[in-house]
Amino acid sequence: xxxxxxxxxxxxxxxxxxxxxxxxxxxxxxxxxxxxxxxxxxxxxxxxxxxxxxxxxxxxxxxxxxxxxxxxxxxxxxxxxxxxxxxxxxxxxxxxxxxxxxxxxxxxxxxxxxxxxxxxxxxxxxxxxxxxxxxxxxxxxxxxxxxxxxxxxxxxxxxxxxxxxxxxxxxxxxxxxxxxxxxxxxxxxxxxxxxxxxxxxxxxxxxxxxxxxxxxxxxxxxxxxx
Amino acid sequence: xxxxxxxxxxxxxxxxxxxxxxxxxxxxxxxxxxxxxxxxxxxxxxxxxxxxxxxxxxxxxxxxxxxxxxxxxxxxxxxxxxxxxxxxxxxxxxxxxxxxxxxxxxxxxxxxxxxxxxxxxxxxxxxxxxxx
Numbered sequence: 001x002x003x004x005x006x007x008x009x010x011x012x013x014x015x016x017x018x019x020x021x022x023x024x025x026x027x028x029x030x031x032x033x034x035x036x037x038x039x040x041x042x043x044x045x046x047x048x049x050x051x052x053x054x055x056x057x058x059x060x061x062x063x064x065x066x067x068x069x070x071x072x073x074x075x076x077x078x079x080x081x082x083x084x085x086x087x088x089x090x091x092x093x094x095x096x097x098x099x100x101x102x103x104x105x106x107x108x109x110x111x112x113x114x115x116x117x118x119x120x121x122x123x124x125x126x127x128x129x130x131x132x133x134x135x136x137x138x139x140x141x142x143x144x145x146x147x148x149x150x151x152x153x154x155x156x157x158x159x160x161x162x163x164x165x166x167x168x169x170x171x172x173x174x175x176x177x178x179x180x181x182x183x184x185x186x187x188x189x190x191x192x193x194x195x196x197x198x199x200x201x202x203x204x205x206x207x208x209x210x211x212x213x214x215x216x217x218x219x220x221x222x223x224x225x226x
Numbered sequence: 227x228x229x230x231x232x233x234x235x236x237x238x239x240x241x242x243x244x245x246x247x248x249x250x251x252x253x254x255x256x257x258x259x260x261x262x263x264x265x266x267x268x269x270x271x272x273x274x275x276x277x278x279x280x281x282x283x284x285x286x287x288x289x290x291x292x293x294x295x296x297x298x299x300x301x302x303x304x305x306x307x308x309x310x311x312x313x314x315x316x317x318x319x320x321x322x323x324x325x326x327x328x329x330x331x332x333x334x335x336x337x338x339x340x341x342x343x344x345x346x347x348x349x350x351x352x353x354x355x356x357x358x
Binding site: 045046060063064066067068070071074075077078079080081082083084085087088089112113114115195219220221 | 246256263264292293295297301319323326329332
């Protein structure tokens with residue numbers, strides 16, 4: 001009888017342990033996986049980056065972010081239309097603000113630029129906040145990838161980068177140290193702190209293969225892989 | 227336990243390894259576009275020299291120009307009035323990236339139209355410029 005109780009107790013503690021593990025795992029599980037059905041069907045090969053809408057008081061946000069989008073998209077395997085020429089074409093057609101440009105019907109964009117998809121970005125945070133002890137430089141971006149042939153939404157996401165990460169990332173191990181090193185490097189090398197921060201935010205937003213991120217494009221060796 | 231340590235160290239190595247080799251050589255291009263957008267296209271001359279030098283370097287090193295680099299250089303040449311170089315570089319962009327065909331064709335067609343217009347309105351423009 002005593003042996004049975006002992007066994008029961010042990011069994012219960014094992015069950016409790018498993019339960020606790022499951023709960024912990026529940027915490028670590030990433031958010032619901034993104035539904036890529038439309039994206040996979042559309043198979044976009046080229047992306048038109050529209051001038052990002054600036055939701056911040058920093059006038060530099062639109063050109064700065066627009067420039068930083070090309071590299072992560074191209075390295076993910078997409079052809080990215082030349083942003084300086086696109087900007088010029090839009091302006092010479094009377095589209096002087098990012099809000100104007102993002103209002104253009106997709107059929108018109110497709111007709112002029114021939115891109116398969118358009119990237120619509122909004123900058124919600126850009127710049128430095130100076131505090132007593134230190135300052136924080138942060139950039140936050142929201143993006144939608146829209147099929148210019150059908151108008152369908154293919155993907156959406158958001159990302160941030162902040163100089164405060166180095167302070168918060170002490171227990172972040174190797175990755176934390178790497179982020180700190182990159183941030184230190186760019187800050188010491190540049191007086192324009194927000195522009196490199198926009199590069200990190202753009203990488204996080206647009207480099208393919210991240211959880212719920214963009215899929216690889218046709219020019220990447222990883223094209224078609226999950 | 228030993229095996230666990232081994233797996234852990236392998237995972238760390240995995241993190242520290244550099245990513246796959248980049249598809250393109252990014253030197254000069256993005257910075258040049260940023261200078262262009264910030265200054266509204268002022269002083270294209272210095273940017274042209276830097277981009278030409280980098281394109282030559284890429285050729286020697288066997289590295290690919292990133293999407294848009296030759297088209298951006300075409301825009302800078304157009305700003306200086308060198309339409310022959312602009313057209314040559316737009317065609318180079320189209321040859322490297324056929325995805326750009328529709329847009330490059332649109333630009334070349336417009337350039338021809340503008341050239342006709344510019345020739346017709348050049349005297350008037352010169353007159354208005356001399357006033358300012």
